[in-house]
Amino acid sequence: MTDTAAVGRARRRARWPWVVLVVVTLLAVFVVAAEVIARAVVPATVRGLVIDALDLPADQQLDVETQGVLLPQLLGGTLDELRLSSDQVTIGGVTGAAQVTATQVPLRGGSLAGAEGTVIIDQSQFAGLLERVELPITEITLDEPDVTVHGGISVLGAEIPLALTMTPGADDGDLMLTPIAVEVAGAEVDLQRLAGMFGDIGAALAGPQRVCIADQLPTGITLTGLRIDGTSVVAEISADGRIAVDEALLEPGVCP
Incomplete structure (x- = not known):
C-alpha cells in the first residue's frame, strides 16, 4: 500500500463526520422550513373552509391555531387539536x-x-x-x-x-x-x-x-x-x- 493511498483514505475518513454534519444540518433546516410553511398554510386553509361552510363574510375576523408539531400530524392525516376564535361572529x-x-x-x-x-x-x-x-x-x-x-x-x-x-x-x-x-x-x-x-x-x-x-x-x-x-x-x-x-x-x- 502506497503512502499516497493511505493518505487519501485518511482524508476521506476525516471528511466523513463533516459530510454527516452537513446532511443533518440541511435536513434540520428543511424540517424547520417545512414546519414554518405548514403553520402558515394550514390555518389559512382552515379559515377559508370554515368561512365557506358557515357562510360568513370573506373579511370575517377568525383566528386559527394548531397545537404541537405539525409535520407528523400532516403526514398522519389528522390534526390533534385545532382552535378557532373570533372577537365577533354571527351564527x-x-x-x-x-x-x-x-x-x-x-x-x-x-x-x-x-x-x-x-x-x-x-x-x-x-x-x-x-x-x-x-x-x-x-x-x-x-x-x-x-x-x-x-x-x-x-x-x-x-x-x-x-x-x-x-x-x-x-x-x-x-x-x-x-x-x-x-x-x-x-x-x-x-x-x-x-x-x-x-x-x-x-x-x-x-x-x-x-x-x-x-x-x-x-x-x-x-x-x-x-x-x-x-x-x-x-x-x-x-x-x-x-x-x-x-x-x-x-x-x-x-x-x-
Whole structure:
C-alpha cells in the first residue's frame, strides 16, 4: 500500500463526520422550513373552509391555531387539536365572541372526534333570546350568577311592577331559567304565593322557563351550558363531529 493511498483514505475518513454534519444540518433546516410553511398554510386553509361552510363574510375576523408539531400530524392525516376564535361572529341569529376547540381533525375528509367551545354574548343579545319567554319583560339586569327580569302584571286595569330573579342554565339543548326570588311592587314575595296572587300567570312565573334556541344555531351545534360572567352571558356549546362531513348539520335547527 502506497503512502499516497493511505493518505487519501485518511482524508476521506476525516471528511466523513463533516459530510454527516452537513446532511443533518440541511435536513434540520428543511424540517424547520417545512414546519414554518405548514403553520402558515394550514390555518389559512382552515379559515377559508370554515368561512365557506358557515357562510360568513370573506373579511370575517377568525383566528386559527394548531397545537404541537405539525409535520407528523400532516403526514398522519389528522390534526390533534385545532382552535378557532373570533372577537365577533354571527351564527344564526346570535352574535358574540366565540372560541371553539376541535380534536382529531381529519385532513382527508371524515368526522371530527369532537368540538366544544363558548360563545360570549352581551345583555342585548341575551334579551333578544328571552323575547320568546312568556314573561312580561321590559328590562333585564345581569347580576352574576343570576339574571333579573323586570316587568309588570296588569290586575284590574292597574300595572303592578314585578322583578323576577332567575338562575340560567341549559337542558337538552334549551335555555333554562329557574326562578329563585321575586319582588312584587318592591316587596319580596315567596314564589309559591304567586299562583294565589295572580292565578295561572303567577303559577307560570313561579316555574322554570324553557326557551328553545335550536333555530338560532346550526343543527349540529347544541347548547350545553349557560352562565352569567360579570356583564356577559357565556354559552357553552358542543358540536357533533359529523358536522365536518354532513352539510345538513350546518342548517338551522327547528323549534317545536
